[in-house]
Amino acid sequence: MKKTRKFNGGLESLGEVCDFVTMCAKKCDLNETQVYAVQLAVDEAATNIVEHAYRGRALDEFEITCEELPEGFQVVLRDRGQAFDPASIPQPLLNVPLEELRSRGLGVFLMRKMMDVVEYEFNPEDGNILRMVKKKGR
């Protein structure tokens, strides 16, 4: 199974993104917990594309490819926005008193927590490419 779809680069696309990856993940026999993990990781990644790579310019599109691998379910997000390396975002400070909690960086942290592989590359021709894999049976 390998499916690719393009989405408008606005936050209103997030629901369609979720529907698409959910359909693909279920075809790969991921269980309910794994499907939710994929939904959350991809939603956070797509939100980052809209807010950081495209900075709200909803006319730009991004592309998602879902593929079943022998070891699990792979999602690749491609956009042509500004370089946005998730590794550049500092890990959020959690387990601190409520008043000290700050919002920055949780989305990237969640992506790493939810998925078994998170890899990023950027080149001027292809833009940002984020590859994530959820392994089966975990």
Next chain:
Amino acid sequence: MDIQSTEYKRCTVIMASGRIDGSNAPDLGTALRQLNANGIYDIVFDMSEIKFMASAGWWVLIDVQKACKPRGGELVLAAVDKGIRDSLQLVGMDTYFTIYDDVTAAVGSF
């Protein structure tokens, strides 16, 4: 996303449905902050009809909790979907909220 609120004697229950992500989390924030603006800080968020919540939604809840706690109030969560609850626990954010299995128990806690 449809948002409704119901006032009880000791607290207010706010209910939303569908998914909460970066596109509509600000709407939820507006509704909750309006309660705060009306002097309401004892709040139950009925999540029984919410099947997905991204980090944008969590931060709305954290910000409201930051407003409620210093005033002696609390935002409590009720009927949280397993996937949402698991992800909250995974990053340790569940510790900032009291979570009840259903709305009746949550309302009764005030």
